Amino acid sequence: MKYLTEFRNGEIAQRMAREIAAITTRPWKIMEVCGGQTHSIIRNGIDQMLPAGIEMIHGPGCPVCVTPLELIDKALAIAAQPGVIFCSFGDMLRVPGTECDLFQVKGACGDVRVVYSPLDAVELAAKNPDKQVVFFGVGFETTAPANAMSVHLAKRRGLKNFSLLVSHVLVPPAISAIMESPGHPNGEDLPLGTPGNKVQAFLLAGHVCSVMGYWEYPPLAEKYRVPLVVTGFEPLDLLDGIRRAVVQLEAGRHEVENAYERVVTFEGNRAAQKLLGEVFEVTDRAWRGIGVIPKSGWRLSDAYREFDAEERFQISGIHTQESALCRAGDVLRGAIKPAECGAFGKECTPRHPLGATMVSSEGACAAYYNYGRFLSAEELAKTVVSCQ
Amino acid sequence: MCLAIPGKVEEITTEGGLRMGRVNFGGVVKRVCLDYVPEVEVGDYTIVHVGFALSKIDEETAEQTLKDFREMGVLDEELGSEEEAFTRAAAAPQSACPGGSCAVEKH
Secondary structure, eight states, rough: OHHHHHHOOOOHHHHHHHHHHOOOSSOOEEEEEHHHHHHHHHHHHHHSSOOOOOOEEEEEOHHHHSSSSHHHHHHHHHHTSSTTTEEEEEGTOOOOOOOOOHHHHHHHEEEEESSSHHHHHHHHHHTTTTEEEEOOOOOOOHHHHHHHHHHHHHHHHTOOTEEEEEEEEEEHHHHHHHHSTTTTGGEEEEEEEETTTTTOOOEEEEEHHHHHHHTTTTTHHHHHOEEEEEEEEEEEEHHHHHHHHHHHHHHHHOOOOEEEEETOOSSSOOOHHHHHHHEHHHEEEEEETTTEEEEEEEOOOOGGGGGGGGHHHOOOOOOOOSSSSHHHHHHHTSOOOOOOOTTBBBBTTTTBOOSHHHHSSTSHHHOOOOOOHOSSSSHHHHHHHHOO | OOOOOEEEEEEEEEEEEEEEEEETTTEEEEEEEEETTTTTTTOOEEETTTTTEEEEEEEHHHHHHHHHHHHHHHHHHOOOOOOHHHHHTTTTTOOOTSSHHHHHOOO
């Protein structure tokens, strides 16, 4: 009973929205971690169905957006080398590096391919023994099992010409970083649950949890005293996740709850977790716009290090330069809404993106731009008031 | 990149030591690795992310979710061919100065 047709019919969605309004006695800020959920919320206008006090804050869960510019530049440098077949998912093609993007590299000189699965890249390596095949392995825990299997398979098949340019990031350390970031009131003077405070509850990314389960999260709920609700991507799933978060907030509870039971179990996919544990090891990772978050990513473990493209290609002499105007980092931390960035919709549009949050369809800035959200939540509220 | 798409398993084979299957996503059929879901059999529905089945789900959930994702316009990006991906990228022209210097000069 959580589907788009029913959402469009409106009855259940309106009832759920009314229910949220009925139980809401004070303002709450809830962050959806995943970029896919941000896209769904904005596209379906879910944030606008909520009572005035409930604010959705958009999280850093867009893998394209948080991949460091330096790594994009490394990818471009490797892709431009003769004898390299550079494989990627389609959504990395237009992410701007300091000087160009993968699509432009393909046009100029590089052999850039888009593959559906990392296994396709392993096949390319087997068929092209005279070429170096590199797969651009970015993403959260959802994508990691595929990349882990590709390296595992390449090792088993003895393929010396396959490597992974890897920048995997993890959700739980990102939640910690948001809750502990300087300037985040939860880390400083305001007591938790204070109105006007920053993030007070999180919607956890459903598909990340389909791999990892949600056994990692109870300590976070306890430590930061925030409700964490495993939530799906369809409109009614999101409303249900928000409703459950508000119920907990209003009751002063902070538990991990699963609102996506038809896909997610507590344990997650144990077979995938086992291989992830063999192929990857936890490492500090730089998140674009946010900075280095300790123990927030995976890199290849010692047993698989020979497949690390950064080791194999030893790229140096990269001069990475971020846009001075772009405030993607503030957007990714939930500090501002996209429309509050001075460049939004002016210097920065999907046709001329300054930062990755405007490039990726899962990026918050692109979602706001594409669905006509040019005002901040505060401005929208003022508009409504001035109309009355 | 982060969406997993539900599909129906039509055939299971072993290729190079991997449990592989043909999975139908509402008409688009892809080769999918089933190694992580040993419980899935022919006729079952599973959610698939970048060519890997991650968990078994029921038929009603799968068909409805597939329909919803299509209406939300996210299926093409996840399941499109290489050619379609490049066509999309070509239709997304971008500044030659992504650092934003020309934007600064404009003002």
